[in-house]
Amino acid sequence: MGTEDTSTPRHEHALSSVTIRFAGDSGDGMQLTGSQFTTSTALAGHDLATLPDFPAEIRAPAGTLPGVSGFQLRFSGDEVFTPGDDPDVLVAMNPAALRANIGDLKPGGLLILNDDSFKQKDLDKAGCESDPREDGSLSAFRVIPVELTRLTRAAVEEVGIDNRSADRCKNFFALGMVYWLFERSMEYTEEWLAKKFADRPLLYDANRRALLAGWAYCEATELFAERYVVPRAKVEPGLYRNISGNAAISLGLVAAAHRSGLRLFYASYPITPASDVLHEVAKLKNHGVISFQAEDEIAAVAAALGASYSGALGATCTSGPGMALKAETMGLATMVELPLVIVDVQRGGPSTGLPTKTEQADLLQALYGRPSETPTPVLAASTPADCFGMTLETARIAVKYMTPVVLLSDGYLANGAEPWKVPEVEDLPSFPAKFVDEVDGFLPYARNAETLARGWAVPGVAGLEHRVGGLEKQETTGNVSYAPANHERMIRLREEKIARIADDIPLQTVDGVESGELLVVGWGSTYGAITAAVRAARAEGRAVGHAHVKYLNPFPKNLGEVLSRFEKILVPEMNLGQLALLLRAKFGVPTESLTKVQGKPFTEAEVSGRIRELTTRGTKA
């Protein structure tokens, strides 16, 4: 029943799940509003998932469509797998935000508008031919026009700041309204404001007044006929925090350093949507982390490889165009057999493409985007929180097998967030790195019989002086060799070393039925949409399973066997069918592709629709 309510009796409407989208100018503070609502919602005990959507331009002209920034959040009393398809509630701060987002609002959905931003010039900037409030185009929705600008100015009047500053508080007025609507506590945001504006008491006062005024406005008026109550989620007990994919990668890298006993050397060059990892890692110097902002993508991976040569955990993070630049150095890492972590936070391409939008079209680049036979382990994270564990796993494989390893994330995981049960350090994998310390009989390219990894001999140890390099190596000695048979032997050894990792990774699991009519095979950030769609199909009694492949090279040993247990295979991907191509090539199975390249993740409905087309409805769940 939510918070204590002693005033106006109001109907409470129980919902199992709510999707809300905040949309405004990129200067309107929508990302901040969204993240505040996210944390308060998590603190209220709901499961949730978020998706920010912002333009590539930092500040496109105010009030225009290219300048619209959005933040979507879904929360529920049940497990949440996606940030929701179509919002139930839309907060639109101006006509441009309305125009860009109204197409997604569910029929009957709640639309909160800033009534003060519909002057003729605002409509012109947004390209509206008529006023949508009056032309009947909003008749399918419950429209709540609010004079956000006037009311905010009135609320902060006593603070004595200018109108421009006062107007910047109107997102907090809107937030206060939404807090009221969902019976959220405002405590977290009040504390956050106090901390954020500790040195600027006027701004603290103004924003807090706007927040409280938004709440009070709903309380005092008959604006809303009902409030919404969403039950708390039943989640595993423990300590939780909200985490984005990029933050999880940063923590994963630092955790990998602790668990391997190595110094983290993180080198990168700013690139959307990966830069946050650099920002986060750079804050953690008390962990002995060296963060190096290189002059370019090549220098970043090169410095990371140099650091690995010296005995650090070399890591770099980038996006598709950056990984293309790193390709030659990644090939060198394969040749000199040193650990190297490369994270690719994929974005829309080719070329500069859609830098702030998501895509999964770098899979083949990750696998094959280097000269010659350059086998490289490739892993993919499924959810924002999963980025943590997969980063650790990437580092584990790199260190154990002395190889570069690629971890694929994407813009959707990078900026999306979800609650994460904070792990105990002692439960994390431990993979202490071992340097060569035996001088007698040392050979730079002698291998571990089981893993085929060569020893890691770091400079500074007397008696282990040796040379590595990009020229082909003679087996065991590592001396330069042009011998034909040796070259073939080394090509096959490098291939075999990576193939053997299949013995050291989990078997492929299946969610849903273990065999039957349809197996949906996904990888990466499609996890949420596929999981939700497959569970819905199961509820309809359809014989559907879901295999989410987290190891793209090598594949889990049983993947072929899993595929063979189903009549049909559906592969949803945010590319034109790259995993499907690999499955057909490797296992000779027919596949159906569901592809989407719009810079946006799949909706649950898109995956569900295809599942329904390919399956028959059963009689029991």
Added chain:
Amino acid sequence: MSTLTKKDFQSDQEVRWCPGCGDYAILSSFQTVLADLGIPKEKFVVVSGIGCASRFPYYMNTYGFHTIHGRAPAIATGVKLANPELSVWVVSGDGDALSIGASHLLHAMRRNIDIKVLMFNNRIYGLTKGQASPTSELAKRTKSTPMGSTDAPFNPMALALGANATFVARSVDVIGDHLRGVLHAAAAHRGSTFVEIFQNCNIFNDKAWVSWTDRAVRDDRLVDLVPGEPVVFGSAERRRGIKLDGLDPVLVEFEGDPPADILRWDPSRPDPSLSFLFAHLDQHQDFPLPIGIFRQMGATTYEDRVYGQLDIARQTSGPGDLQALLRSGTTWTVE
């Protein structure tokens, strides 16, 4: 520690440069100098890119990393930052350092990281068999420039000074005493170090430097910039020195001791203008080409700044506690 000799730095690999290549002399001088430094052998790392010069690490019995074209300064930056105790040397050529890898070279220099870049300048691409390089002179005919090069060359000294390298010097493959002296000074310097070494490619660009470095003309055509010494040159019969008239260098002939108005060389000035002027000395009619130490300035190194921040972070936030880090931010407990 037992005393090291040149032989300790020779690897068991057969040296495979063309007979007569200037690289042999440089390798020999380098091995001699390293043995003299009193640094344990295992502390040396020689990093190279691609090109004839870049085969160098294979012939050095130290830690060595033969990398990819142009990237040696970037890889060496990682090597040094991950372990600042190492003595890190980059061996490169004019194509590797100034063309494909120019950006990495300049950024390593401006950071003042203590890596020592030796750039062998033969004014040609040798390993790819004779194309124009970024130091080939205008109108130079090569395989890739049959009508003569249309590209103006880089001035390596000016480039390194412009990037604010704190040690900038030049020497010659065949003037062994001078080269070893410069390498000693380079080894003693803490900070970004750039040494251009005139090197003869007898196959694709023979005698590129002889008009300055040949024994017969050397005394009159080269001037050695020696810290603290007057800037003088010339054969015994015709001693000359250089003084300044405003921004113009002026030649002064003298006998006996150099006159007092001859410039006394000071490469330690934070303002590199004078060094820059000397980098362009050959632009002035009848002036010699300077070799020696153009710049030698003490400054905080990059690695000291980087590790200094780690110390400050530990002092202010305490040593990194992984469990506390994972639990940081806004958290809530589900019962």
